[in-house]
Amino acid sequence: MKPNFSTDPSRLLDFSRTSVRTVFFRSCLTAGLTGLLVGCSVINLDDHPILPAQRVQQAVDKVRAELQNALQNQVPSLNVLIQTPSQKIFVSSVPPGGTPMTETTNFRFASNTKTFTATAIMHMHQRGWLNFKAHITDLIPGTNIPYVPNTPAWDFPYKNEITIEQLxxxxxxxxxxxxxxxxxxxxxxxxxxxxxxxxxxQFNTQEMVQQLTLHQLSYFAPGMGYHYSNTGYSILGYIIARVYSTKSGSEKTYDNYLQDHIVGPTTPVPVAIRFPVRADDTILPAPRIEGLVLSPGQAIYYGDYNMSAQVGEGNGYGTMPALNTFIRSLMKGQNVLTPQTVQLMQTDVSAANNLYGLGIHIRPDLGYGHTGARIGNTALIIYDPLTDVSVVVYLPLWDLTQGLDSFEKGLNTLYDAAYAARVALGYPGKP
Incomplete structure (x- = not known):
């Protein structure tokens, strides 16, 4: 995928370290005028292991330094939160003089939003409000209203053959x-x-769909391939709002359902995450971090931003602990979805659809999760059921100075940092 400001793809100067040296401390006592040596002790600091958080910090420092060296540009920070069955560690690696990120810092997590969208869809399926196997032209259960409008504006290619699952x-x-x-x-x-x-x-899904209809745009017939599509997830966000409005009897938005049933204060596992849908809801709350886009001769920071074009596919923001809590509890079957429904999300992953299931992908020795990239922000959320280890990684940088090559180096660093943090704690790393 090409790295422009609306791209949402599914997918460091070597920091010098003072080596641990053996330090000898001798305590000698003398008795009277004889000057006899009667006591002497030796302390070897090599016998004192480095704490787990220090190991993770060193590992992430190394990954950030490797990326910085590859890009030949300063990397403002590389941030990792890792949770195992026995501990949770957060580290922020910054260059000398840099300001570390904190656990309370808000940031835009981009396409990781798709996992929340898929969760909402599957939650509606679990409640009987929709059938994720249904065609998008089918009726919402218990109503005479289809999932998407039966109007000329929505007459895009293969509409009658597309299922919610395929989206x-x-x-x-x-x-x-x-x-x-x-x-x-x-x-x-x-x-x-x-x-x-x-x-x-103010964007809306209908005007995006109109472009499909006007130009009869499509990649392939449904079920005949894999192609990452933000517009497909925009349609899912529209379906969520449409079903919720129909079932509640009043006008509802995508964010309404997410707050009321998936992440809000009355849900089983509340997390402070927002999904703005209005063009004037642009402010990223403090404390916050802004995404940096580097291009030849230019550096632009993106904080406050109109995200109404990304509803359902990339409009979320929150903190790293909130994302960790969500992906961890969700994939363990301890959140809004039953273990059986979570298994549906996971078992739909296959090579045929690029190892992408229902709103999640799979990565060897990392588990199930998602990545996101939007206006200078790149992030990864992932959970490994085999080791009960979850990892969240955030890099506030898009480097376009070497074109697609430098952009992809940044994305790949998300995985490198996640693997490095796992290895630092004794878990399997990159295969």
């Missing part, structure tokens, strides 16, 4: 007007061109 898996073939060039927008995506022209534009 979750990125196997629907729905064209991505947020990532790929759309006719009439000078070689850019619809959302990028529109937001560049008017940063305050």
């Amino acid at each position: 979750l898996q990125h196997s629907s073939g729905v064209f991505d007007v947020d990532n790929d060039p759309v006719p009439g927008f000078n070689g850019t995506s619809f959302t990028d061109a529109t937001q560049t022209a008017d940063p305050t534009h």
